Amino acid sequence: MSGYRFDRLKVLVVDDNAHMRKLVVTILQAFGVSQIHEADSGNRAWTVLRVSNPDVIVADWVMEGMSGIELVQKIHTDPSTPNPFVPVIMLTGHTHIDHVRQARDAGVNEFIAKPVSVKTMMSQLVAVIEHHRPYVRTSAYFGPCRHRRGVDEYRGPERRADTKQQAAE
Amino acid sequence: MAGRQQPIELFMPPNMLKAKVGGGLGGIDMAAMKRAEGALDTRKSEFADWIASDVKTLIDVRARYAKTPDAPSRDALMRAAHDIKGQAATFNFPLIARVAGSLSRLIGDLPASQALPLGLVDGHVNAIQVIHRQGIQDTNDKMAQTLCAELDARVEETLNPKKKS
Incomplete structure (x- = not known):
């Protein structure tokens, strides 16, 4: 028992693959997260986050149009961003160390290499809470x-x- | 030298997330993990449909690339392969993930100026279809392992032709 009130969290899940979104949402809901917003592209995510102002963003890297990395950079630098400090957990099939460095250099807080598991999702969620x-x-x-x-x-x-x-x- | 140095600002914003969710122990919530594992188990019946849908997408974008081998169709092929690479293992098809990983490497590492070898792309797409159609989920399956190894070798030869013996 960790005592986290995940039910108070507002999470935005960004992935252009509907199945992966459903998988991530299933895990987050089971953790107790009740406010989950979804976006199927980086562009859509930008629109949604400016309205919903999430506490955490879980975003895929490779998407048509604005990639997850470009979204992270926009969140940190665009004057109209609602929260430049919102932590981003990058979800990706990229596993090479160069990609991890690229994500880090773009300002990604935590990194999950697919396949997604309950354990990694929990550990990275705890990481953005605890390792501020x-x-x-x-x-x-x-x-x-x-x-x-x-x-x-x-x-x-x-x-x-x-x-x-x-x-x- | 000193004239080129630029200021760096380092600051610690308040941890609003911690303030919101609390949790002083900083550990893993085992009960939540167990709930999530259970929730995923209930989804498992849908995995077959999900992977079938992803394989169909791959076949469609391969056809699009074959017809119009331009940058957008190549990007679409890359995204489809990359999606499957990341997801197939979760959907209990680890060998499909491996083949898709090989295809992603081929598309991602081959210079954009160089056309994709369609025969090799098709080899990957066909292998994924065969593994899916036959429902091969065992990573020790000999036929699938041989197929994967052959595709890996062909990709290596294509990307690093000098190493070819």
Whole structure:
């Protein structure tokens, strides 16, 4: 017994595959989540989230039109976003480490590699609740801190941008 | 050098989620997990229809690509293969997930400027149809394993032709 009041959560599930949405919704409902909104595309998700202002977003990566990654970037940077801090759990068939890095660099909070299981869904939901991360704003990025540990003390310059600029030169 | 350095702002927003759902123990809710497993069990009877629908989508987008091999039809083929790769194991067809993974690799890793080898695409689509039609859910099935290994090898040859012996 963890004592979480999942019934108080409002979750937006974004996937262009209706079966996968149904699967995720089934799991979330069984967890006790009662307010679940669905969207079948990134564009539709943007419309829905601006009205519903969810607490958590579970989004697929590969979708026609706006991808899950593009949706995450829009949530973090668009001036009309209702909540730039809303945690996003990225659901994807991508399993290569490069994709995990790409998701992290886009500002995804947690990552679930399909196939989806009850255990991974629960653990990632708990992760976004318990492992609250600091946010970073630089000239090129706004979103959750991409380092999991050891960031509390850093107040220095944006070294990556400097490195990128040097590389460009 | 210092002139190129840019400011970085690091801050901790309030954990509104934690404030909303509580839960001081931070552990896994076993009762909720058990409920969810049960709920998925009740859905299992629908899995066969779901995978059938996904396979049909793959066949349809393959036909679309064969007729018009442009970027949108290639993207549609990629999405269909990728969906099946991610879902088939959940729907109790792990070998279909494996073949779809091989097809996703072929489409995703082959440069966009290079046309997809339709024969190899068809090999994957046909294999998925056969595994589905015969209801092969056992990962140890010899025929399906041989088929998967052959497709993997053909994809490897296509993506890395220099390695071909």
